[in-house]
Amino acid sequence: xxxxxxxxxxxxxxxxxxxxxxxxxxxxxxxxxNASFDWDAFENDGATSADKAADEESYxxxxxRVSENEVVEGTVTAVGxxxxxxxxxxKSEGVISINEFRYNPELAVGDKVDVYVExxxxxxxxxxxxxxxxxxxxxxxxxxxxxxxxxIVKGYIKCRTKGGMIVDVFGIEAFLPGSQIDVxxxxxxxxxxxxxxxxxxxxxxxxxxxxxxxxxxxxxAELEAQKAEIMSRLEKGQILEGTVKNITSYGVFxxxxxxxxxxxxxxxxxxxINHPEEVVSLDQKINxxxxxxxxxxxxxxxxxxxxxxxxxxxxxxDLKVGDVVKGKVVVVADYGAFVEVQPGVEALLHVSExxxxxxxxxxxxxxxxxxxxxxxxxxxxxxxxxxxxxxxxxKPDPWATxxxxxxxxxxxxxxxxxxxxxxxxxxxxxxxxxxxxxSDLSWTKKIKHPSEFTSIGDKIDVVxxxxxxxGRRLSLGHKQLEENPWDEYETQFTVGSVHEGVITSFVExxxxxxxxxxxxxxxxxxxxxxxxxxxxxxxGETLPFRIEEFNKAVRKxxxxxxxxxxxxxxxxxxKAPESEEKSTQKVVKKINANQEKTTLxxxxxxxxxxxxxxxxxx
Numbered sequence: 001x002x003x004x005x006x007x008x009x010x011x012x013x014x015x016x017x018x019x020x021x022x023x024x025x026x027x028x029x030x031x032x033x034n035a036s037f038d039w040d041a042f043e044n045d046g047a048t049s050a051d052k053a054a055d056e057e058s059y060x061x062x063x064x065r066v067s068e069n070e071v072v073e074g075t076v077t078a079v080g081x082x083x084x085x086x087x088x089x090x091k092s093e094g095v096i097s098i099n100e101f102r103y104n105p106e107l108a109v110g111d112k113v114d115v116y117v118e119x120x121x122x123x124x125x126x127x128x129x130x131x132x133x134x135x136x137x138x139x140x141x142x143x144x145x146x147x148x149x150x151x152i153v154k155g156y157i158k159c160r161t162k163g164g165m166i167v168d169v170f171g172i173e174a175f176l177p178g179s180q181i182d183v184x185x186x187x188x189x190x191x192x193x194x195x196x197x198x199x200x201x202x203x204x205x206x207x208x209x210x211x212x213x214x215x216x217x218x219x220x221a222e223l224e225a226q227k228a229e230i231m232s233r234l235e236k237g238q239i240l241e242g243t244v245k246n247i248t249s250y251g252v253f254x255x256x257x258x259x260x261x262x263x264x265x266x267x268x269x270x271x272x273i274n275h276p277e278e279v280v281s282l283d284q285k286i287n288x289x290x291x292x293x294x295x296x297x298x299x300x301x302x303x304x305x306x307x308x309x310x311x312x313x314x315x316x317x318d319l320k321v322g323d324v325v326k327g328k329v330v331v332v333a334d335y336g337a338f339v340e341v342q343p344g345v346e347a348l349l350h351v352s353e354x355x356x357x358x359x360x361x362x363x364x365x366x367x368x369x370x371x372x373x374x375x376x377x378x379x380x381x382x383x384x385x386x387x388x389x390x391x392x393x394x395k396p397d398p399w400a401t402x403x404x405x406x407x408x409x410x411x412x413x414x415x416x417x418x419x420x421x422x423x424x425x426x427x428x429x430x431x432x433x434x435x436x437x438x439s440d441l442s443w444t445k446k447i448k449h450p451s452e453f454t455s456i457g458d459k460i461d462v463v464x465x466x467x468x469x470x471g472r473r474l475s476l477g478h479k480q481l482e483e484n485p486w487d488e489y490e491t492q493f494t495v496g497s498v499h500e501g502v503i504t505s506f507v508e509x510x511x512x513x514x515x516x517x518x519x520x521x522x523x524x525x526x527x528x529x530x531x532x533x534x535x536x537x538x539x540g541e542t543l544p545f546r547i548e549e550f551n552k553a554v555r556k557x558x559x560x561x562x563x564x565x566x567x568x569x570x571x572x573x574x575k576a577p578e579s580e581e582k583s584t585q586k587v588v589k590k591i592n593a594n595q596e597k598t599t600l601x602x603x604x605x606x607x608x609x610x611x612x613x614x615x616x617x618x
Contacts, residue, residue: 068117071134076111086115086129094129101131103156103168105196114138135171142170143211147201155213156196160189167199172211174199180214183223184255185246226258231295238290239307244280252276254288254302261300263288268304270311270344272330279304311344312385321377325389329371337363339373339389347387349375354391356398356431366391398431399472406432406464406474411481416458424450426460426476434474436462443479443486443555444520446513486552489520493547493557498564501545503537512537514545514559522547522557532565 077093078085084096084107094115101107114135119128146153155167155174165176176199178186186192199213242254242261252263268279280286288302319325327339327347336350351363367373375389398405406412406428414426414434423437441453454460466475493499493516501514501522510526524545529537537543549558 068120070117071114071137072117073112074115074129076107076109076113079107079109084131086113086131088115088117088127088129090120090127092121092125092127094127096129096131103196104154132171139170139172140209143172143174143201144204144206146170147204150200152198152200152218153213154196155199157192157194159193165189165192167197167213169199169201169211169213172209174201174211174213176213176215180212180216183216183219223258227298230256230259231293231298231300234290234293234300236290236292239287240290241285241287242302244282244284244286247276247280247282249275252280254286256288256300259298259300261288261290261293261302263302263304267291267302267306270305270308271340272338272346310385311342312382315342315345315382319377319380321380323377324374324394325377326372326374329367329369329373332363332367332369334362334364337367337373339375341387345387347375347377347389349373349389349391353378353389353393356392356395357427357433392431398429399469402432402469402474403467406467408464408467410464412462412464413459414462414476416454416456416460418456419450421449424454424460426462428462428474432474434462434464434476436460436476436478440465440477440479443482443484444518446521485518485520486555489557490550490552493520493522493550495547495550498544498546500542501559502542503539505539512539516545516557520557522559524559524561528560528562530562537561 072088074086074088074094076084077087080098082098084098084101085093086096087093096115101113107113113131115129115131116133116137117128118130118133119126122128143153145151153169155169155176157176158166158168158173160166161175164178165181167174167176178189180202181189181192197215198218199215200217201211202214202217203212204210240256242256244252245255245260246253249265251265252268254261254263263276265273265276268276273279286304287307288304289306290300291303291306292301293299325341325347327341329337330340330346331338334351336348336354338346339349340346349363351361351366354363354366355361373391374394375391376393377387378390378393379386379388381387412428414428416424417427417433418425421438423435424441425433425435427433436450438447438450441447441450445453447453460478461481462476462478463480464474465477465480466473468474499516501516501524504513504515504521506512507523512524512526512529514522514524516522522545528548531537531543543561544564545559545561546563547557548560548563549556551557
């Protein structure tokens with residue numbers, strides 16, 4: 001009898017499963033003993049079908065029952081460069097992309113994570129899990145829970161946005177304001193992108209599902225403790241080292257190691273500066289002195305210039321009033337200019353001390369910032385650290401010799417500078433001004449305002465009428481350059497004489513101005529403008545006028561047109577009664593004569609008639 005050979009094992013590979021070892025098929029020439037071998041018993045290792053079913057049921061109870069579309073907790077079993085293996089107690093483990101854990105770079109084997117079961121077994125028998133979806137489904141509840149408990153949460157900074165950053169917290173995009181990133185101002189936001197940091201939830205809007213977080217809030221508590229400790233050790237006059245943290249237009253913020261202090265721009269330098277950046281720069285290490293501090297408000301006033309001697313202490317001790325100094329204009333205002341005599345020492349040059357002229361102008365008409373200037377020291381107070389300068393004192397005072405240079409009746413050419421209602425201010429030279437009264441502008445013209453006669457900037461001939469050196473005043477005249485035509489007018493326009501005149505304008509009180517010729521004018525009242533025909537007088541109309549008044553002192557001529565025709569009418573009216581009386585007498589005589597003639601005739605006729613009647617009766 002042939003020996004029964006051991007069956008040869010055949011390896012059969014299944015897709016993505018552990019190779020299964022199967023016995024090779026029996027040969028066709030096997031003996032009868034081989035044909036009677038119980039292969040089912042061999043494959044079941046002697047176990048019955050009932051035992052096998054019991055074993056399968058027992059094994060199934062050791063596995064977790066997983067439902068699809070459900071969030072469960074799993075354990076990280078492996079972390080690779082691209083994938084994370086998670087065990088949820090199922091018959092197979094799930095593989096999740098490492099990108100879903102980028103918010104947590106510290107992920108390690110053994111960590112518990114939430115996963116979402118997308119598919120318990122795909123076509124390949126693989127368990128499909130998602131950590132991202134699990135976070136998304138549970139995120140809002142977890143965010144609210146963390147906010148209520150004040151927990152610290154981790155977040156992954158995804159990108160930069162307007163005003164801050166977008167942070168992934170539990171799968172929700174939360175907003176991190178730029179002011180809440182750190183306690184110090186951030187100059188470059190991009191350095192925080194792709195970083196994982198701890199945050200505190202500041203505010204949640206459940207309606208719009210908005211979350212605002214802060215990293216600054218986590219370190220403020222620690223900083224407050226540091227500030228309290230630093231503030232307790234501060235003393236006025238104490239010198240500390242700090243780092244320039246921020247620069248503004250009004251000062252510099254310095255970090256003293258957990259607490260900030262402010263150096264106001266006026267305490268940066270003894271000299272005048274336009275911006276703090278002229279003295280310090282960001283992140284610069286500097287020594288500062290404590291000027292003042294407030295424990296309650298946690299404010300510290302610092303000084304930098306106080307570490308160097310005051311420039312006034314180094315001012316030349318021999319400098320005195322009357323000395324000439326040189327400096328640079330640092331500030332220009334309407335009332336004057338500040339001149340830096342030496343760094344930190346400034347003097348005021350008032351606008352009134354810039355020129356001998358009485359017409360004060362703005363200092364901007366004389367100087368610009370940065371201009372070099374030479375001036376005389378007018379006042380010096382070392383204790384109050386004040387100095388005033390003068391510029392005009394470098395030139396002789398023109399009023400000191402005014403009487404010699406501008407004697408009375410001397411003639412000059414001046415420049416019109418300003419108008420007033422009563423006259424014109426003119427400048428003869430810098431610092432020497434004079435006034436032409438409105439009455440001294442013209443002999444003949446009636447001027448209501450000087451602007452009717454001349455304009456600002458015009459040249460005008462003048463004659464000196466009066467000089468007052470002490471009051472620094474000059475009275476000037478323009479009409480005095482010509483002879484007074486009123487001497488001639490006095491003989492020409494005598495009272496009672498009649499002249500032709502043109503009505504030039506009407507005045508408010510009802511009268512009219514009348515030009516009589518050669519620029520001379522008179523005034524005629526409304527009542528005296530009445531015309532013989534009763535028509536109203538008009539501007540431009542030429543009429544005869546009678547001189548009623550001539551006043552040479554005040555250059556006044558009063559006229560009347562009414563009297564040029566009304567006087568003749570009265571004369572005729574006075575002669576009219578005599579003529580009428582004589583005419584009446586003639587008429588009466590004639591009537592009487594007629595009456596007499598009529599009576600005699602009638603008598604003769606009656607007598608004749610009577611004779612005829614008597615003859616008939618006979």
